[in-house]
Amino acid sequence: MPAACPQTPEPVPGRCGFLEVPESRSHRGGRTLRLAVAIIPAASGEPAGEPVVFMEGGPGGDAFDSIPFLVSSGVNRDRDLIVMAQRGTRYSEPNLACPEIDRFNVTAVGLRYDSPATGRLLVRAAEECRDRLTRDGIRLSSYNTPENAADFADLRTALGIDRWNVYGYSYGTNLALTYLRLHPQGIRSVAIDSVAPPKVVNLPWTWDSAAEGIGAIFAACEAQPRCKSRYPHLRRTLDEQVRRLEAHPLTLMAQPPAGGDPVKVDLDGGALVNILVANTVKAVDVPAALDELAHGNPERFARARAVDVGTVIGGFAHGMTQSIACAEWAPGFSERDVLKAGRRNFPGWPDSVLAQPPQLPFEHDLCRAWNVPDRTAIQRVATFSTVPALVLAGSFDMKTGASWAQVAARTLPRSTSVVIPGIGHWVVPQSPCAASVLASFLDRPSAPDTGCVAALRPAPFTITPDAETA
Template sequence: MLHLGAGGPGAAMWLHNQYVLDYIWRDFEQSVLSQGRDLFLMDPRGTGMAYPRLNCPAATRHTLAQLKDPQSMTQFIEKETELYIACIEGLQQQGLDVAAYQSLSVIHDLKLLQEELDVATWSLFGVSYGAVYALLFANTYAEHVDTLILDSPAFPALKNLDDPAARFLSAFVQLENYCDIDPKCTDPLENVTARLLQLVSQLDADPITLSFPSGFLGSPLPVTLNGQTFASILFYAVYGHDIYRDIPAIITELEQSDVSTLYRYIDNYVAMVKVQNYSGITMISHLCYDEVPFVDHIKLTAAIEAGLTGFLREGALYTYTWPAAICHALGAVEPNAQMIAQINTAIPTLFLQGALDTVTPLSDVQKQLPYFSQAQLRVYPLAHGVYGQLACVKEDVAAFLKAPLLNKAPATCEFE
């Protein structure tokens, strides 16, 4: 089995960290290693331990500075765009072809890796954007793929968002309905969305200043918790499922300027921002070639502006139109039809999906299922990235690898 990285694109597997490696081996012991399979782990080109790693420290410092002294979203994006363009131009002046860091190049790398390892066929494990690599490789080299296991997958064929405003708001909708999600909830809060929006206004008027021992290069990091930062923290939190248990405490405490429950979510957000083995430039190059040429940005922007107001509109515009303003720095970008082709395959495929996922939602998988003639879908009470979260997920993967054409009943999930 080949694990195609941490997704993103641009996220790293933390292969330099022995603790993480030990955790991964334990995590795949039951489902993969105990069956006598080899497990290969990789950082795609430009990320993690791959050399060169295409990160932009100036952009990271800018984002950390935003946490300390928040600018308006417009000012932040303008400066971030300027910094990333300068980083890209600096790499180009060193002779690096930044435009070569996109999905079709990774597929070429995978073929070279397969030949070097002398592997006839392998099972591909793709999580989030890693599923795009798995699907493109399977579409090009089907004879070398035994099975596909796709966790919270993105799909090459899904580019245009029919209703971007509704999709962006889906995180708030799930937070509003948190009591339907948390099995221990018996007395739901009233007016969750209205109270969250009020907290955004409250924090804009009276920000809370905090300090974290996890700043850039180890220095303490002051964080000004205003409305925009609070919203960003919430949207990052819905990548996991714990937020649905904690949201009532977060709301009631924060209304009294208490951050006790929210604190670890702020810390997680700060840690994500400062990670240096993540490659923002690799993400930009991927999106400029894999996504931007196939999206009608005028139509997309109009739909967001018609459906959202205030900081929600600014956040949605940033989420769905970034990094279009940076792509020109890579040179002429010619759309490649492979990056929008519908994948049809008879390769046995196991979809692992969180019912709470607002990043790559269940509806995306359901749209794509008809194109996979040997597919199985497993849905769990989790959010984005389900493998390793519950024992039943590993049991389902192990059963699939042993008999990929036998659609067994899913393993019993005990949610904690």
């Protein structure tokens, strides 16, 4: 149904409407959801017939916030681009935002990252959000990936589109693969970027991805003579700093990256690791930042720790995150499984750090509070398809390690796999070559031009003066 575009930070460069879908397709008579939809016209004067539909990451991310990145990457160069706010996210009704968790995140920068006391505060915030949402009559178990995929199937039908191309990143790859498995009709091609395959996404897996991405950064430094000479022992430096900060956390004042007054931050071992995984310190700066930290200058990491102070309260749908993570990712693996995965990847690190999966701290405690049913039997499944697919990964990705893209590719026999050196999470907006490969794939899904990849190398790392000789 046509409607005014949402009031986004940057105006939507197209026309908008909303899609109405049932909250639960297995429980008739429930509430109806309204999902905002935008159609951004092709930049070309002669657009191709099959549009591209985008699937946002998260889960819980704001798809409309990604439109500027998609447009600047040329995703709509020759085809209309369709963006829909996934169920439960910003610009959908209802919105499963949790301002309670946002406010916790703002204050948590001054708390021990992996302290049980911090975990209790996070769980309390999640409980408050869950209680509020359920009081409003929201069926949290209906905010899951299969229902999400069915919404996109309904969208194609509602728009009268015979065939379209699917592009998703991060959780959006999980959604795209689920959509391809459950609703293959009308899909011309699928591009997945920074891949989280439904078959393998679980809490211990986060340590595997973190280790792969960190290892790739260190290996790239080793391959650059100036970086190798200036920072010869990065893994040892990281290990030492994680142990040191976990035993003796730093409490200091730091200015948030978005500006404003300095705030108190706590920098312990868990915070250091999660700053790296979140890429709030750029990969090219990681060797220099670790060296500075080892020589008594924690400024880069302290400022990155303060990033959550700029959180837009209510901007991210944490309720959608927890409804999916607690139903589809957490079940079947215990806290001990997370710890074992951490020890396997980072032997010698403190257990207090390794007990918390990167980016999802205290998730088992959160899931006990969130209390949604286990859906892994129907969701932790591989997608087998002969639809042409493009599988993109960044070698520095610490959230969804590059090797996991190959897990998805194994059951997509008509897939083309590309690893972009020196790039982290969400490849296309960061790499003109990847954007070119995607454009070529959309033109010729069975034979994309990947020629630009062979000449790529990671960018030179930041080299700072030696603290002992400067």
